[in-house]
Amino acid sequence: MAKNGNSKASEQSDPPVTISLVERDEGRSHDMIYGIEERPPWTSIVLMGVQHFSVSFSGMLTMPLLLAGPMCFHLDRDLISQLIATSFFLCGITTLLQTGLGSRLPIVQGASMTFVLPAIVMMNLRGPCPTPLTANATEEEIQYVREVAFERIREIQGSLCLASLVQLVVGFSGIVGLLLPFIGPITIATELILIAIPLIPIASDACGTNWGISCICIFFVVLFSQFLDKYDIPCPKKKKFALFTFFPILLAVGITWVLCLVLTITNVFPEDPSEYGYKARTDVYTQAIKDSVWIRIPYPGQWGFPTASASGFIGMLAAIISGIVESVGDYHACALIGGAPRPPVHAINRGIGFEGLGCLAAGLWGSGAGYTSYSNNIATIGLTKIASRAVIYFSAILFIISGICAKFTSFCAALPEPIIGAMMATTFGMVASIGFANLSYVKVNTSRNLFILGMAVFAGIGVPDYLIKNPDALNTGSDVLDQVLEVTLGSSMLIGGITACLLDNFVRGTPEERGINWGTEENQTTEDSPCYNLPFGMAWINGVPFLRRLPFSPTFTGFKKISSLPCRRQALSRI
Numbered sequence: 001m002a003k004n005g006n007s008k009a010s011e012q013s014d015p016p017v018t019i020s021l022v023e024r025d026e027g028r029s030h031d032m033i034y035g036i037e038e039r040p041p042w043t044s045i046v047l048m049g050v051q052h053f054s055v056s057f058s059g060m061l062t063m064p065l066l067l068a069g070p071m072c073f074h075l076d077r078d079l080i081s082q083l084i085a086t087s088f089f090l091c092g093i094t095t096l097l098q099t100g101l102g103s104r105l106p107i108v109q110g111a112s113m114t115f116v117l118p119a120i121v122m123m124n125l126r127g128p129c130p131t132p133l134t135a136n137a138t139e140e141e142i143q144y145v146r147e148v149a150f151e152r153i154r155e156i157q158g159s160l161c162l163a164s165l166v167q168l169v170v171g172f173s174g175i176v177g178l179l180l181p182f183i184g185p186i187t188i189a190t191e192l193i194l195i196a197i198p199l200i201p202i203a204s205d206a207c208g209t210n211w212g213i214s215c216i217c218i219f220f221v222v223l224f225s226q227f228l229d230k231y232d233i234p235c236p237k238k239k240k241f242a243l244f245t246f247f248p249i250l251l252a253v254g255i256t257w258v259l260c261l262v263l264t265i266t267n268v269f270p271e272d273p274s275e276y277g278y279k280a281r282t283d284v285y286t287q288a289i290k291d292s293v294w295i296r297i298p299y300p301g302q303w304g305f306p307t308a309s310a311s312g313f314i315g316m317l318a319a320i321i322s323g324i325v326e327s328v329g330d331y332h333a334c335a336l337i338g339g340a341p342r343p344p345v346h347a348i349n350r351g352i353g354f355e356g357l358g359c360l361a362a363g364l365w366g367s368g369a370g371y372t373s374y375s376n377n378i379a380t381i382g383l384t385k386i387a388s389r390a391v392i393y394f395s396a397i398l399f400i401i402s403g404i405c406a407k408f409t410s411f412c413a414a415l416p417e418p419i420i421g422a423m424m425a426t427t428f429g430m431v432a433s434i435g436f437a438n439l440s441y442v443k444v445n446t447s448r449n450l451f452i453l454g455m456a457v458f459a460g461i462g463v464p465d466y467l468i469k470n471p472d473a474l475n476t477g478s479d480v481l482d483q484v485l486e487v488t489l490g491s492s493m494l495i496g497g498i499t500a501c502l503l504d505n506f507v508r509g510t511p512e513e514r515g516i517n518w519g520t521e522e523n524q525t526t527e528d529s530p531c532y533n534l535p536f537g538m539a540w541i542n543g544v545p546f547l548r549r550l551p552f553s554p555t556f557t558g559f560k561k562i563s564s565l566p567c568r569r570q571a572l573s574r575i
Contacts, residue, residue, distance in 0.1 A: 033385040036106060036340050036531050040388055048386050049394030053402075054250045055376050056108050058423045060084075060091055060399070061412055063111035065420055066202060067368040070123035071156070072130065072149040076142070077288040079149060080413040081406060086298040087111050087367045089403025094358035094371045095396035099389050103343065103351030104532045105334045106392040108377040109358055113195050113428075114322045114493060115369035118315025119156050121490040125311065125483055126152060150303045153366055157303065159312030160370055161363035163320045164356050171353030174345070174551030176324060182505055183325050185438040185515040186452055190500040191322050192435030194460040194492045196428045203428055206421025210269075210280040213260060217422035220252035249426065253419055257282065260416050285414035292410035298403060300364040311483035316370070318494040320359065323372040324352055330373035337378060338387030340531055346556040347532040353552055442515030449513065452503040460496025463489050 034040045040048070064083040068074045073083055094109040130145050170176050207214035225248035232240035244251070263269050264281045272278060331343045331351055343351075359370035381387050402408055442449055467473060467490050474482050474489075488494060504514060533554045534541070547553040 034388045036104075036338055036387050036389060038388055039390045040386060044386065045388070045390050045394050048388075048391040049398060051247070052108055052377050052380060052392060052395035053398045054247050055380050056091070056110050056374055056395075056399075058249050058253075058427050059113075059374065059376070060087055060110050062420075062424050062427050063087060063113070063116065063369050064367070065413075066113075066116050066199070066424070067119055067156075069129075069202075070120045071152045071368065072145065073153075074129075076146060076149070077285045077410070077413050078292065079146065081288070081292060081410040082296070082298070082302070083366075083368060084412050085296060085403045085406060085409040086302070086365050087369075087403070088399050088409065089298045090358070090361055090365055090367050090371065092396040092398070092400030092403065094354075094361065095392060095399065097357065098351065098354050098373075099392050099396070100535060101350070102354030103331050103347045104389075104534075105331055105340070105343070105347070105351070106338065106381065106387050106389050107330060107334050108374045108392060108395060109355070109371045110374045111362075111367060111369040112319070112323050112326075112372040113199065113369075114191075114319040114326070114372070115160070115316065117195065117198060117491055117493055118312075118319050118487060119368065121487050122155065122159070122309070122312045122315055123152055124490075125486065151307075153303050153368060154305065154307045155309055155312055156316075156368060157363045157366050158306035158308030159316045159363075161306055161360055162308055162313045163316035164359035164363060164370065166317060167320045167324065167356030167359060168353055169356075170324065171349055171351070171356050172552050174349050174556075176328065176349060176352045179324075181516075183501060184504050185441050186449060186456075186504050187497055187500040188325060188329065189435045189438035190453065190456040190460065191325070191493050191497040192438070193432055193457065194496040195322075196432035196435070197461065198464070198492050199424070199428050203421050203424035206417050206424060209421070210277045210416075210418040212277075213256060213280045213416065213418035214422045214425070216259065217252050217256040217419050218425060220255055221248055221422070221426050224248035224251055249423065253415075253423065256419050256422070257415065260419070279417040282414075282416060284416075285410075289407065289410045289414055292406045294407055295404055296406040298365055301366075303366045306363060306366075309483065310480055311487040314484055315487040315491060315494075318488070318491055318497075319370060320356075322493060322497065323355065323359075323370060326375075327352060327355055327373045330375055330378060333375070334373075334378045334381065334387075337382045340387070341529040344529050344532055344556075346552055346554055347529075349556075350552040438515075443513045446509075446513055448507055448509050452500060452507060455503060456496045456500035459499040460492040463495050464492045 034044075039045075061084060064073075064080065064087050068080050068083065073079045091108070091110050095107075098109050099106055130148055170179075224244040228244040229248070231244065233243045235241050260269075260280055261282045264283055269277050269281045271281075278284070328348055331348055335341065335343050355372060362368075362370050377392075439453075444450065444453070467486060474485050476482055476485070538554065541547055541553060541555055548555045550556060
């Protein structure tokens with residue numbers, strides 16, 4: 001922002017600006033340097049856009065790699081590269097839609113971990129993957145393995161498409177506002193904790209390919225994010241750049257990859273694939289990178305026509321419901337941190353509806369997982385003090401370009417497995433920490449809440465574990481019903497969330513004890529919250545009385561009150 005400029009004394013007395021490389025306007029009613037509707041200089045847009053890209057990078061890369069194994073894609077690095085490219089490409093598209101037309105908040109949309117558990121349970125029903133391919137595999141063997149992989153992802157695609165239609169209805173019809181009062185912070189915390197816990201063994205297996213390299217990578221993540229984050233890099237004109245705050249994971253991955261490269265060149269790592277530590281080599285998939293094309297544009301139906309199953313639909317529907325609860329909390333958190341008015345009901349309805357469109361696109365394109373709001377990027381807004389939509393637009397464009405550049409995604413797919421395991425460990429830890437943060441807004445030390453939380457976590461872990469150890473326990477006489485029950489009861493997130501929700505609503509407790517004593521507020525009008533209006537056509541929308549009846553219209557006034565989730569938004573604001 002421009003200075004008043006001729007006063008040399010005032011220029012010398014200005015404090016240095018940290019993180020944002022721009023100046024703060026002290027006359028604001030909030031502490032944002034740039035608000036949602038303001039446009040920073042292009043240098044800040046580029047810098048902050050890269051920052052949001054880096055924050056989302058590990059999560060966007062982890063999801064396809066998590067699903068690659070159950071879908072049998074891990075046998076073919078070219079398929080994994082295409083899966084990563086599709087995930088990155090759709091991240092950019094859905095972010096543009098959400099920020100431009102949906103909730104209108106600067107929120108990055110990314111592949112959600114809530115869809116991983118149902119997908120893994122679905123794929124386990126299909127049995128083990130084929131034998132891994134060797135270097136001398138014939139074209140027929142390669143084609144057979146790929147067809148098995150395509151059949152698996154097509155089932156996930158179709159089931160996700162059907163479940164996303166429910167989210168479209170819930171969002172654009174306004175049902176989401178009616179459901180939220182029944183979901184308290186205990187339910188949210190239980191779901192988030194149970195999302196992370198079953199995935200920990202997957203990260204442990206990846207780290208176990210070379211624990212030394214994984215621990216080094218995790219060490220650098222901890223060093224940069226927790227110890228060096230207070231040290232900024234000096235820049236010209238009294239400005240500073242918080243390098244370690246911005247890029248702890250990318251720096252850690254880059255340093256560890258260089259270390260793996262040196263150890264590979266010096267043949268410290270074994271050359272025999274059967275020996276421990278081989279997967280830490282950087283040349284395992286070199287040929288796959290060389291053979292990949294430079295440009296590949298993901299397209300709908302690239303894996304074939306989607307199929308669906310009853311069990312798959314139930315599993316994906318559970319993930320959709322969980323994603324809705326998380327996203328509404330994210331909307332409030334983003335508005336709170338970004339200095340915007342509380343999200344009105346039409347913005348929430350529209351946001352959930354557009355997330356449904358994003359999940360539908362994920363099903364049609366075949367990214368393997370649906371899309372929801374990323375909490376880490378909201379925390380980034382709080383760090384950088386820049387909430388401008390322009391920054392998120394640029395970040396979305398980076399994701400689209402990354403998804404089209406096949407060489408880049410091939411390199412991501414070829415990262416040494418111990419490094420991937422370290423990235424998974426940090427990502428899963430963040431999900432669990434957000435769940436624990438929600439518990440700080442209930443009275444955890446009461447016998448009621450301790451009982452509910454204990455029973456919910458036990459049910460979420462115990463029931464799926466029993467089914468894994470007793471695969472023949474479900475035998476109703478109907479294969480379809482058996483599969484539906486296996487997916488439903490095998491989802492720790494679903495079982496634990498339902499248990500927590502039922503107990504929290506039926507067991508007697510005060511609002512303060514339950515952490516839901518936040519009351520309700522009157523719904524804002526378009527004059528109260530203009531930042532949530534659509535970027536075009538508002539003059540026409542304001543002049544059409546009928547549009548006031550549509551729950552997703554900026555002039556919607558059908559709901560007088562709407563509940564919010566400050567427990568989640570406050571927790572996120574502290575991350």
